[in-house]
Amino acid sequence: MRTPKLAVAAAAVLFALAGCGQASDSGTGSPAAATTTAPADPAAQIAAAGKKVDESSFKFSFETVGMKAEGVRHQPSQSMQMAMTGVSEGQEIKIEVVAIAQDVWTKMDLGIDPGDDPAMQGLAEGLGKWNKSTADEEDMPFAGAGAQTMGSGMTKGLADLKETAPGTFTGTVDITVNSDLDLTEDEATLKALGAKAKALPITFTLDSEGRFSSIVVEIPATGSVKAQKGTVKFFEYGDVPQPKAPPADQVA
Numbered sequence: 001m002r003t004p005k006l007a008v009a010a011a012a013v014l015f016a017l018a019g020c021g022q023a024s025d026s027g028t029g030s031p032a033a034a035t036t037t038a039p040a041d042p043a044a045q046i047a048a049a050g051k052k053v054d055e056s057s058f059k060f061s062f063e064t065v066g067m068k069a070e071g072v073r074h075q076p077s078q079s080m081q082m083a084m085t086g087v088s089e090g091q092e093i094k095i096e097v098v099a100i101a102q103d104v105w106t107k108m109d110l111g112i113d114p115g116d117d118p119a120m121q122g123l124a125e126g127l128g129k130w131n132k133s134t135a136d137e138e139d140m141p142f143a144g145a146g147a148q149t150m151g152s153g154m155t156k157g158l159a160d161l162k163e164t165a166p167g168t169f170t171g172t173v174d175i176t177v178n179s180d181l182d183l184t185e186d187e188a189t190l191k192a193l194g195a196k197a198k199a200l201p202i203t204f205t206l207d208s209e210g211r212f213s214s215i216v217v218e219i220p221a222t223g224s225v226k227a228q229k230g231t232v233k234f235f236e237y238g239d240v241p242q243p244k245a246p247p248a249d250q251v252a
Helices: 003-018 042-054 117-128 187-198
Strands: 058-064 067-074 079-088 090-101 105-107 133-134 159-163 166-174 199-205 212-219 228-235
Touching: 042 117, 042 159, 042 199, 042 212, 105 117, 187 199
Parallel strands: none
Antiparallel strands: 058 067, 058 228, 067 079, 079 090, 090 105, 105 133, 159 166, 166 199, 199 212, 212 228
């Protein structure tokens, strides 16, 4: 999820969200305290929450020091749509992605003025249209990111989970084994963290149905790296629009 490779990050989230099976939605619900029927063990409650998210449609957002993204995951149709804005090497980059089953459409704005350079003009024009690809193409190694990302995939590498308030759980996450929650800014940040990357503070908040409402990962200051955090939010479960393929005349 590190932002200098925004195109890869966008598609990685995309494929992870798009292939979560055919189970039905678990209904609507607004963020609130977890229900008393949830398993008593904190680790079991978080694992159960991840499984519920696997089966759900919802809207989501990501925010890190260098990236913001919003989107929807429509579970019955195995589809999702996402818009991402970030900064890479000083340039603002905007990426839009639509995925329906194994078909993917991506559109990018690299934030670069092409000027009078024909090559740059062609690049800007090409990226400004929707480009179609598929999950099994060779240049998409992240296509097998897994059906459980944004759900069960986010429960890997957790330790010392405690319920600190109704529906709120704190603990640590090892982002070297849970790349779905690697919300560091770039590879340099991850490298600077060293052993700390194996136990970053994390907070889960569950809604009234025992599903994820928010996840916050805290990244401590290390050397030249400033303290930062990454936040993932889940909302409007069950009631989301089904993403549609871009019009044919807008596809390159």
